[in-house]
Amino acid sequence: MGLLSAMREDTIAQNLRRIRNEKGISLSRAADQTGVSKAMLGQIERQESSPTIATLWKISQGFGMPLSFLLQEVTCTESCGAVRFPGSISVRIVFPYDAMLGVETFEITLSPGQFHQSEAHVAGLVEDIFVLSGGMELHVDETERQLSQGQAVRFAADQPHAYRGLDEGAVFLNTHYYGRGAF
Amino acid sequence: MGLLSAMREDTIAQNLRRIRNEKGISLSRAADQTGVSKAMLGQIERQESSPTIATLWKISQGFGMPLSFLLQEVTCTESCGAVRFPGSISVRIVFPYDAMLGVETFEITLSPGQFHQSEAHVAGLVEDIFVLSGGMELHVDETERQLSQGQAVRFAADQPHAYRGLDEGAVFLNTHYYGRGAF
DNA sequence: TAGCTTTGTGCGTTATAACGCACAAGGGGC
DNA sequence: GCCCCTTGTGCGTTATAACGCACAAAGCTA
Numbered sequence: 001m002g003l004l005s006a007m008r009e010d011t012i013a014q015n016l017r018r019i020r021n022e023k024g025i026s027l028s029r030a031a032d033q034t035g036v037s038k039a040m041l042g043q044i045e046r047q048e049s050s051p052t053i054a055t056l057w058k059i060s061q062g063f064g065m066p067l068s069f070l071l072q073e074v075t076c077t078e079s080c081g082a083v084r085f086p087g088s089i090s091v092r093i094v095f096p097y098d099a100m101l102g103v104e105t106f107e108i109t110l111s112p113g114q115f116h117q118s119e120a121h122v123a124g125l126v127e128d129i130f131v132l133s134g135g136m137e138l139h140v141d142e143t144e145r146q147l148s149q150g151q152a153v154r155f156a157a158d159q160p161h162a163y164r165g166l167d168e169g170a171v172f173l174n175t176h177y178y179g180r181g182a183f
Numbered sequence: 184m185g186l187l188s189a190m191r192e193d194t195i196a197q198n199l200r201r202i203r204n205e206k207g208i209s210l211s212r213a214a215d216q217t218g219v220s221k222a223m224l225g226q227i228e229r230q231e232s233s234p235t236i237a238t239l240w241k242i243s244q245g246f247g248m249p250l251s252f253l254l255q256e257v258t259c260t261e262s263c264g265a266v267r268f269p270g271s272i273s274v275r276i277v278f279p280y281d282a283m284l285g286v287e288t289f290e291i292t293l294s295p296g297q298f299h300q301s302e303a304h305v306a307g308l309v310e311d312i313f314v315l316s317g318g319m320e321l322h323v324d325e326t327e328r329q330l331s332q333g334q335a336v337r338f339a340a341d342q343p344h345a346y347r348g349l350d351e352g353a354v355f356l357n358t359h360y361y362g363r364g365a366f
Numbered sequence: 367t368a369g370c371t372t373t374g375t376g377c378g379t380t381a382t383a384a385c386g387c388a389c390a391a392g393g394g395g396c
Numbered sequence: 397g398c399c400c401c402t403t404g405t406g407c408g409t410t411a412t413a414a415c416g417c418a419c420a421a422a423g424c425t426a
Contacts, residue, residue: 012236026373037415042374049413050237052383053195053254066365071236071250094313094335101309101364107333126284130277130356132315150290152277173313173356180364181284182249209403220385225404232383235413 011073012056013047019063019070020045034062066100072183076122080178083125089116094173102180108172110136110165117162124179127157129172136163136170147172194256195239196230202246202253203228217245249283255366259305263361266308272299277356285363291355293319293348300345307362310340312355319346319353330355 020030020041027045031038036058043049060067081097081104090109097104110116121127129138130152138145138153140161147153147170155161157176203213203224210228214221219241226232243250264280264287273292280287293299304310312321313335321328321336323344330336330353338344340359 027375028373038374039376039416040414042376043414046375050235052233052235052413053239054233055414056236067254068251068365071254095311095337098337099365101360103360103364105311105313105335128278128288130288152288154278154281177284177286181286182251182282182363210405211403221404222386222406223384225406226384229405235383238384 010047012051012070013045015070015072015074016041016059017045018074019065023063030062034059036062068180068183072180075124075179079122083121083176085116085118087116089114097178100180102178103175104178105173105175107132108163108174110134110163110170110172112165112167112169114165114169115162116164118157118160120159121157121176122178123158125157126154126177126179127161128152128154128175128177130175132171132173134168134170135166136172137166138163193230195234195253196228198253198255198257199224199242200228201257202248206246213245217242219245251363251366255363258307258362262305264359266304266359268299272297280361283363285361286358287361288356288358290315291346291357293317293346293353293355295348295350295352297348297352298345299347301340301343303342304340304359305361306341308340309337309360309362310344311335311337311358311360313358315354315356317351317353318349319355320349321346 020027023030025033027038027041030036030041034041036055040049040051040055041059044051056070057067060070080099080102083104085091085106085108092107092109094105094107095103129147131147131149133149135146135148138147138155138161140155140157140159145153146166163170163172203210206213208216210221210224213219213224217224219238223232223234223238224242227234239253240250243253263282263285266287268274268289268291275290275292277288277290278286312330314330314332316332318329318331321330321338321344323338323340323342328336329349346353346355
């Protein structure tokens with residue numbers, strides 16, 4: 001399962017530059033906000049230095065955000081909480097995307113025989129299904145399994161997968177974990 | 184909500200020492216496994232040095248675990264996934280505790296009028312409720328709210344809270360997030 | 367265009383991370 | 397008790413993190 005987003009060498013550099021750009025501030029303004037020198041911030045962004053954890057903490061505090069936002073490889077930026085359900089599938093939002101938890105939950109309704117194909121979501125996304133009523137099929141990993149009321153399954157959703165409502169249709173909870181877990 | 188577990192100055196030291204003790208290895212063995220010198224590991228454990236992120240990464244890789252296990256303040260060690268439901272309350276495990284996600288899910292059944300008091304769970308624990316059938320009351324934050332089928336609520340569960348089944352009883356999903364989100 | 371301000375980079379200096387090694391203390395075996 | 401090994405700490409050395417400052421280039425305004 002692809003949840004463990006390994007930190008690659010440029011993760012911190014990319015994150016810092018992206019966050020600074022999102023804030024629309026220069027290195028100087030960032031230095032003012034964080035108490036870390038402009039020269040050091042530039043070094044970090046250019047990967048010319050391996051900062052201490054204390055320096056990274058200063059940056060995250062100065063920007064008013066969690067430290068993990070600097071450290072964790074971001075597999076979704078605008079696409080966090082952006083799973084869409086194209087077509088006529090019926091979707092109710094149970095819990096909207098929560099940036100701190102990195103989780104969102106929907107209630108989905110499939111009519112009898114209705115088939116819904118989902119393309120691979122962003123890397124690392126894990127998905128839970130809990131069947132509220134009726135029955136359905138889940139197609140993933142080249143396997144096909146049937147789920148009835150009360151049954152639950154968790155799978156890696158950064159691969160294509162599909163649902164099909166059985167004869168009585170199905171209503172299920174669909175939770176997405178966006179890789180905000182351990183890394 | 185208490186999910187943001189701020190990193191305190193001794194978090195890394197405590198985590199490193201705890202993990203090493205859990206493995207039952209000396210500083211020398213740890214140095215062999217991680218490629219970080221014995222002297223440096225000792226300095227980190229005694230908080231005499233602020234390690235670079237590269238060094239911490241080496242340690243986490245050497246121990247074969249996520250970097251976040253070193254950085255994140257652990258609000259539960261043996262108590263992760265350890266929420267218990269004392270009394271006659273009926274509980275089914277839907278998803279057991281997952282250390283990478285830091286999440287577990289139960290299906291709980293309350294008979295009509297049944298009252299269940301829960302003491303504060305570990306610091307930072309967040310809880311979701313989704314009512315599958317029937318109706319219930321939730322008592323938390325000195326407020327009391329009624330939830331009927333299909334309704335959901337999220338709240339900080341590191342404080343005392345209580346459930347009561349209404350006249351038709353209640354069945355609900357109960358998800359615990361153990362603070363493995365952003366930090 | 368000229369002048370001023372902003373921006374990011376490079377450089378030299380200082381403080382400290384990270385290391386290898388030595389050693390005192392503790393533990394285990396004979 | 398003696399000897400050997402293990403363990404954690406301290407120390408001196410080297411490499412590098414982090415800084416302040418200077419400066420070239422870019423951007424903006426009159």
